[in-house]
Amino acid sequence: MQDDARYLKRKVTAGSLDVHPTEKALVVHYEVEASILAEGGGHMLGERKEGQKIIRVKSLSPSTDVGALAKKVVEECKLIPASRLPQVEQLLYYLQNRKSSPVEGKMEKKEKRPVKPRELTPFDGMELNEEASITRVDEYIELLYEGIPEKIRGSALILQLARNPDNLEELLHNEAALGALARVLREDWKQSVELATIIIYIFFCFSSFSQFHGVVSHYKIGALCMSVVEHELKRHDVWPPENGSLRRDQDKAVRKYHGLLSKQEQLLRVSLYLLLNLAEDTRTELKMRNKNIVGLLVKVLERDDEELLVLVVSFLKKTVHLPGEQERHG
Template sequence: MQPDESQYLKRKCRTGDIDVHPTEKALVVHYEVEASVLGEAGNARHEEKKECQKIIRLRSLNASTDVSALARKVVEECKIIHPSKLAEVEHLLLYLQNRKKPSSKCKYLFKTSFPNVNNIDFFFDGRIDEEANINKTDDYIELLYESMPEKIRGSTLILHLARNPDNLEELLHNKTLLGALTRVLREDWKHSVELATTIIYVFFCFSSFSQFHGLITHYKIGLLCMNIIEHELKKYDLWQDELEKKSKDPENQSLQKEYEKTLKKYQSFLVKQEQLLRVAFYLLLNLSEDTRTELKMRNKNIVHLLVKSLERENQELLVLVVSFLKKLSIFLENKNDMAEMDTVEKLARLVPCEQEDLMNVTLRLLLNLSFDTGLRTKMVHVGLLPKLTALLGDDTYKHIAMRILYHISVDDKSKSMFAYTDCIPQLMQMVFEHGEEKIDTELISFCINLAANETNAQIICEGNGLKMLMKRALKLKEPLMMKMIRNISQHDGPLKQLFIEYVGDLAAQIKQEGGEEFVIECLGTMANLTIPDLDWELLLKDLHSLLTTINARNWYVL
């Protein structure tokens, strides 16, 4: 267009999504620029749109940064971010502030919806003495047709390319490369754990993005991974048997030397095998994002493979395995498979553990399983009750531990087991620490369940327990607290006698206008007080309006 044919250039900016940078402390602002060349009459002679992005680096962001203030500063200084996005910016900055630094051992960014395994790093070095070059891909493919060392070298160079997300699109379109990798993996995985790990790692890089899952399915890599995992777990059992045989006669020096030699080989084997298991399970975890693929895995016995892997000691592998089981456990069929395989018994040994991620995901899996009556009973039988009770004093885990314990307390047979732990004193302390604040629903519900057992009720009422409960309930008019007291009042013997001094207070609540739920619990408590020494006729005469009130509200004393 000639200069005299136009009047001026009009430019518009439209802000799109705002996201965090995958590796740096920075925000990425996506926006669209629309440029229009206007003629003399103001009409658009030419229009063009372009998608752009701006990176806002936040070098000063650290653990002590005032995120709210920084968000305001970012919005003020970056004109393409509308002020209405302030809350979103603050949320993203908070995420960046808490995000763990990526490991220097693995530059690849993992995309997965499973937070407990996001920061897993594979300690598979894949070291080579040259830098991988995307322009030499054909040379690396040629190496896959050579001897084993060349195959390992070629696949390792390809892996170094795949670990850079920018290369994945180009590698995706290289059908020769993908076909060769698949063929080598299918034919040679039994001959070299290192080769199998490297090639699976390449496909894992693709699996980290949903749009590449179809590619992995096309080459049947998921099924191959499951076959490899199954074989490796059987090999592990053979090693275990071999070690056990050679350790039976420690006094035989010749046999002892052979045992030590075998043990060293086993330890080397174990390190390599667990690297392979981690990358293979992680690939399958990514693919299971599609429920249809997950169902195929279930039909191929994925739950069995995962539960079998719970016997390992490698905590990084365990975090991954338990996370996978937790995802699967939301489906009834998978939960039933876990019930048949003694999963609870194997999880019990992980509680407690020092690794925070492993501890957290183990408890969450136990919570999912605790919805099943049979599995709750198993949790008691394998000794989880005192372990979970001990976690009530840990702020990090107490809420999830309480939810599991609450589920266990639902079963009448399990209620009595709480009397043999220090759970009840801890719960009473939590209740009284609330002061006049509202008690958490899960806490008071747990107490209500426990109070239905006579032995537990006696522990609750020790000292001034009942007095303090009654004082709080009558003052704050809490229906759930009164329900707990009502459960205590149903037990015969000395416990009923404790209520004699509160009969007048309970009757007074019935006469008052107030919350119906609370008053009903008071009435129910009085109905439980079948005490010979209590003269109901005299009580009703002294409180002449009590009977009138009960009749007026159309209640029945049960």
């Protein structure tokens, strides 16, 4: 039967459209029908699955131009046909005039822990001329199945979204996105420092909130970061040392070396920040110690990057307070 199968046909049908019960958001219901077609085009096997997409409109306020916002929503969400623009406008108008629910009020007042490192030095592939939209995540996921440049672009767009804490919960429930990101990191981190840095940064955004540590652990990102740090430190050891007597014709090589060093230190910073966040849990920290996190941190002290050094010293201070580690240093 499999030999006769030629291709998979996927059909997405939009369903009902409603307002979210507690948030400033629209809920789009849809149905996905996947069919395996035989050589002659006949239907062999099919499956239907229902889903929903939440479109948050945090910017909606009493002064918002509802008509313009409705057009933007319809343009950006492929699940909503243009013919439903009046309905979208009506639902947004309802949301605009609805009193905030107690849950929504609490969410808005809840202080969010700041996400750090605040900025990564821009590098090729991260600076994009386009603004990411939470409604287009599926498109960004598709890029993760292409070449390295496309993977960098797709992950950079998802990073744009992840850096806004308001998007984290929706991304959390998008298993396709997180699974694809974890897979790409696992398979390609040695091929591209930029790609590894961006994807680890995405998971770092989750690690900045204790309630999201479970998803980071689920995809074993902490263990991957340990491997990344160890590998990068070994790689640095075999790079040619900087030599003050280098001739002018070697200036290009020196610039290349500094470029590599800068990118590597970005990767080390975001990896160690993520590990430090996960180390809030003592059991996780003990696992790190058993995998020689202290040795790796001490090795990083040889570097010159100020932010990296401050981070490492903070991490080392934390590990010294672990049971057993105090005895070793005492």
